[in-house]
Amino acid sequence: MVIEDKEKRSKEYKAENIKVLEGLEGVRLRPAMYIGSTSKTGLHHLVWEIVDNAVDEAMAGACDEIHISLNKDGSVTVRDNGRGIPVEQHPVYKKSALEIVVTKLHAGGKFDKSSYKVSGGLHGVGISVVAALSKLMKVIVKKSGKIYQQEYKIGKPLYDIKVIGDCAKDDTGTEIVFFPDDSIFSSTKFDFSTLETRFREIAFLNKGVKIILSDDISKRKETFHYEGGIVEFVKWVNEGKDSIHAKPIYFVKEQDKVVIECAVQYNSGYHENVLSFVNTINTIEGGTHVAGFKTALTRAINDYSNKNKLNKGENLTGDDVREGLTAIVSIKIPEPQFEGQTKTKLGNNEIKGIVDGVAMKAISEFFEENPSIARRIVDKSLEAQRARNAAKKAKELVRRKNAFSVGGLPGKLADCSSNKTEDSELFIVEGDSAAGCFSGDTEIALANGRNISFVDLIKESQEGKEHFCYTIRDDGSVGIEKIKNPRRTKKNAEIIKITLDNGKEIICTPNHKFMLRNNSYKEAQFLTNNDSLMPFHKRISRIGGRITIDGYEMIWDQNKRWIFTHMLSDEYNLRNKIYSKEQGYARHHIDFNKRNNDPSNIIRMSKEEHLLLHTENLAKTMHSAEIKRKAAEAHRTFKYREKISAWAKRPEVKKMISEHSKELWKDQKYKEFMVQKFLEFYNSNEDYRKKNNERLMKSQKEYWSNPENRIRASEKVKRFFQENPDAREYLSDLAKRQWKDAALIIWRKQKTKEQWTPEFRERRKASYDKNYYNKTITLMKNVLETEGTLNNFDKIRIKNNDKSILSLETFCKRFFGYDREDMLEAIKNSNHKIKKIEWLNEKIDVYDIEVPNTHNFALASGIFVHNSSKQGRNKEFQAILPLKGKILNVEKANAVKVFSNEEIANLITAIGTGIGEQLDMTKLRYGKIIIMTDADVDGAHIRTLLLTFFFRFMPKLIENGNAYIAVSPLYKVRKKVDHYVYSDDELKKIISKLGGNVLVQRFKGLGEMNAEQLWDTTMNPKTRLLKKVTIEDTVKADETFSKLMGDDVEPRKKFIAERAQEAQIDI
16 A cells, blocks of 8 residues: 655655665574575575565555566566665765665665655665575666666675666666575575465555566466455455455554554354554564454454343453454554564554554444444354353354364364365274273383373473484384374273383283384284394493494494484484585584484584584583583593593594694605605505505495495586586597407406305395394394303204304304404394283273374383374375264263263264254265274174264264265285185185185274274275165164163163074174
């Protein structure tokens, strides 16, 4: 909205208007302080900063067209037809005003109130920050009949401003082209959709201004131009929704130099959507202007409701009046005070009162002039109030996705991402089918070095703390994952006690799955003393051998090595794109606690930054009182003196001494003398040559085993050939000429033959065959535990007559390079065993967690176990609602009891239609409501209770064909492959067909299946078996439910007796 008068619009914009607050410092070092982050969000913020300046020109009445172009070379061009940035010499700094604006923080015309009455860029850092974070930026200014240009590299001018052409005197404006610095940002690829959304908002907020966005790569182009302003905006936001009043509430007022413009429209939905802007900048976190608007809206609706006696009870709350609200709140203010440079929240305290007063008056006037609309809005608010206050009544449950108001949803609805009713499915399952769980005092090993019980974990999670655990990945290596949804899963559960070979005790439900050494799972109740459990070992590092840092936590990886935990957390951050490798090679613990290895406590930085940070915080590291005391004690010991001696012999120390001797080596005669002496020594000492070659070979292996070194070398080679294209052709021709040499071909064949010996082929094949390793180390562990040594291992191996178990010598040679100590360490850490299993005569509450991706975690007792995950579904269109036990039998309960039942309330809320007279099938959230219970008596009972509820309170759900029953398998028959069987008759047939020697497993519940089995048999639309629930005879159905589920016992006994022969396990 343009608010300047003609005289002020025509006021000249000169160099004197530019005010400098301070120079450009620290932007590249701490870019997140200025643009929020160096991720995709921060990258797009560069565009916002430049475009905001153009929009400021529009608000000053000097610009009506802005062009933004995404160029093929990765740059962005922003061009406006405003007044153009001043180019003449600044009176104070004696440089071009353009250069001052671009290269100095807090420099710009926004500080001179005569240049801009309102603007978004009041910090004066926008364009200078963009310049600092761009590897190249070019600014072209049209002003006073001339075209000026200046270019900058990371914020520094490459040359003085110069004239590059002429233009018409009335042709003015600024064009900025910038290339984001890929050493700063994790990605420099702009997203057209992100830009499109923001520029549409700007066009809505500045009616009459045309914004043109184009992408030279995809050839996409969008033009945004809205004469209706925010009235069009609020209608556009509500498009596709059922508005309860066609005419939006709209007002624009000015008070104390603040312009308040609002558009409000309600829809029949239940979500609040308030979009707020300050000087066209989207304040996504709100601020004082939003607080003032919300207060005014609540007061205005309550005043109208009370004045017209529409509300006979308590006043409406803010939540009541904002249900179904869509509002655009836009203010223009001379000096906005944003909380941070990213400008996501307004902080001016005086604005709340101004907006409150203006909005209260304007909304009240609108209600008086439009009583029918006011009445509909009040009715909508009163309906929300009733829904809030009547948690025990069915009317309250007419709510849509993610708007649940009935307490904590036991078992927690795992919703799907799709909003399309026809594609979505809701599975109603037994809460106890979620697999096994642990006692509340069972401790989980956390990546931050702590062990925490399930009970304490839940408490900390409720406080907003996040936790990370150890896990085994698909390839068998150890990793880090985030813990999700810690919870109590069942009350009064049967339990057993597992005692491990390390003396640790674990109390859990009989069906909880423990991870075996071969990465498979087995329920606790079926474990035996012969099972090898996946072990969890950790230790604190000590300097020695390949270890160069002391006091850091290390985890035993089943790929036969100790690995630092902070490296696992670093890998987690890289994999989840928390940061990138480009941020530096050094890994740093943010809180300086090297035992706290939570990924959120690990950052990457350059070695220089890391060294500087530790230097600045010596009080937390080298100079702490404890460190000083320990150092003083250590310096007095003989062991310390030995260490100092060993230290002096270390390569890096020798390197330091060598650097001090560089002056000597500048003397060519000295260099030749030293080379001659070394060659004399080297050629005359065979033992030294052998040891030197061994050291070189070992160093090369260690160096090339690091993936980063291989990648760095590969990139170096690629870079060489890119910079020297002739080299590739030369080397190719050279190779072709060389391979025409018959002698060379014969030599190469001989070398290949020598290399590919039978032993080499066998060793290479075995090194990739995990079966050899696992079988051999398992037998070794058994022998070591029973006999205390491996002296008789080979005799026992031969007696076992298993060719896949290697001899002691071959195993040590092949996998550990003859390092017997490493082999013994691997054997000791290879597994844990069960010492004892006890069934306990008590019932307790049990708990579990979810671990994404890997679905297992480490207990502090030293083993890995499965988690109760919900991964057996397609999260895109399948939702799961676990029920806590059996739901209420509605046939026996009165209406008050039905409405107050928590499980039924959760069910109604999830389905979304309401019940009884309020049932509205258009509010149905899922196209299929699927009952999925165990194939046992309890499962059948729960199924019948649910069908009774649907028939009595949601009959249209059945009539419309939305209710289904999932048929889960009763048996798994295995003979080479798995066959799932759904009835006893089918079991007989399949056994007869397959013949003898088949393995039959009966599924007592869904919790006995793993995720893949559950998906394949019960949830996969391509393979599952569903039964649609129908009512062929309503009267007969009513009679049947009354007999089976009613209070009268005799009719039920008679019904069961008459049909006993018809009973089947599955229905």
